[in-house]
């Protein structure tokens with residue numbers, strides 16, 4: 367039995383096949399269990415992932431009963447660690463980790479739900495951020511492929527509500543804040559709010575979480591309504607990066623997805639952001655529009671990216687497209703006679719496009735929305 371008692375986390379290695387990590391509140395964070403990796407979300411939902419040799423990656427979420435069984439195994443490892451580790455680490459395990467019985471850990475769901483409304487999605491580099499929900503839902507909510515905020519009308523918090531919410535988030539995360547970096551201003555379109563509403567929100571965030579960089583989504587049609595000077599002001603208040611669902615650089619396909627905007631408008635908008643000192647994260651969907659659009663979608667997207675002043679601070683996410691059965695997109699794609707790309711085609715196109723984006727001198731990463739966890 368080995369352990370690493372770090373400033374921000376505790377790692378326990380009972381044997382080469384198992385590794386457990388905990389935040390400084392003592393709550394389970396990850397559990398590597400002989401080829402399966404479990405990750406606990408803040409609401410104690412337990413996500414698992416494994417890859418059989420030579421096979422595809424498998425993933426899923428345990429039901430509450432199965433999660434409780436895994437928490438019980440984790441607790442048994444922690445009890446063993448408390449008896450076997452050297453004094454300092456054993457004391458930490460006893461004081462921080464052992465109080466989290468499986469039932470108490472499962473109960474984090476109620477605490478989470480008292481603080482947060484459902485969080486639908488984050489960019490992958492923001493899974494380690496502190497999510498503060500300035501808004502709920504999306505101002506547009508009409509893209510045919512998107513189910514993130516269906517049935518949730520857009521609602522914005524006032525600065526006072528936001529301050530109270532951010533305080534509750536700080537209390538809930540406790541010393542897990544040591545593991546987390548910036549603040550992500552959720553939900554889908556928080557930066558769509560007017561300057562007059564955003565400035566007090568940024569002030570409230572900075573009061574509760576001083577010195578943390580701030581990130582958020584905005585969609586092109588909302589983003590470009592801001593005066594370009596607003597972005598410089600927000601950058602001065604900590605705004606570090608803005609994530610935009612580009613989806614495609616092909617205007618015809620964007621219109622088919624019922625998403626407003628165009629490649630030209632996005633190029634102009636990214637220039638405004640970059641001129642204001644804000645970096646960008648652009649999300650491109652790979653496989654959307656099916657086989658018939660594959661070549662033109664890729665070509666137009668790469669051409670649009672090449673016209674943007676992107677550098678090493680920026681990110682292009684390539685997101686393998688997941689078609690939701692029953693969605694408006696599925697119905698319209700079928701009516702238009704478009705053939706879905708299969709998973710292997712999408713994966714190989716994702717890898718190809720990542721290489722092309724990197725050739726532009728921009729960082730590219732895969733964004734699998736099914737792996738989202740907070």
Ligand code: SF4
Nearest residue numbers: 504507508509512554
């Ligand atoms: S703008 Fe973004 S969050 Fe809103 S509906 Fe479209 S894809 Fe979904």
